[in-house]
Amino acid sequence: METRSETSDQQVPLPPRPVLPDMTAARVRGPADVVEAHWQSLRLSWQWRHAVHQVRSPGRRYPGIVPLLEAAAAQPQLRRLYPFTSHFILLFSSSTSYPWNAQAGSIEPLRNGRFRVRRRGPFTVVGEVATAEEAVALVLELLPTGPEPVITADADETGIP
Template identity: 85%
Template sequence: MDANDETCDQQLPLPPKPVLPDIAAARSRGPADVVEAHWQSLRLSWQWSQAVHQIRSPGRPYPGIVPLLEAAAAQPRLRRLYPFTSHFALLFSSSTSYPWTVQAGSIEPLHNGRFRVRRHRPFAVIGEVATAEEAVDLVLELLPTGPEPIITTSADRHV
């Protein structure tokens, strides 16, 4: 074994996993608390994933999901909706459980640091922008006008 093998076997310690909000307890308090707890949970989980990525793959870019979540959470109209991610894309639902009732569109952080915004219905790419804030602005334009959507839980819907 040479000196290079030893340094490869030594790994930096990973950050401790975050303590996530209790989603079950939030569900017992109602949809608004579920939405808030899930925003916190997503932010903490993705921040941890990014920190782990930086330790395990230093120098390799990580998609901009963390700044995207921060930019979206700063917007009151989006903050009222249930956020969820799929393949790094951020989406917003007026339902707090599956099947999702997607509002507006989705934002996908790209590996080149840009963000792609897609409309949900009809499905189409509506733009690619340089910052998370610009992407959030495009999604805000896609939200329905008029009254805000009513947030529902699976118990509120008749399936």
């Protein structure tokens, strides 16, 4: 007869899904609100995914997307751009809808805890650094000089056909 410990029969509950900002309401208010709402949405979503990963795979490393988003959100120059992620890679756009108008570079959290920064054009590796803050500093150096990029919205977001 097989015996089980009490802890193996008890399943650890997953954290509740976060309440995300209302993107439809943000679109009505304009592109700046869409950008702000998306920053909040990305941070909440990735924090939740990280928490779920810790429950399902305790002890397994999770890419540093959460500290990366926090470091990037702390920078006003990046905070005014629309953030988006693809395969854990963080990018920044001056457009709030597809096709993205990527600005600066991209930051990829690596499985070893480091961060790789790439330039957008030409697409090359700029560096690999130890912290999210260092990666964000490299991306800030890649931002275009001159006037700050203008945040644009597509017709569906502005209500203009």
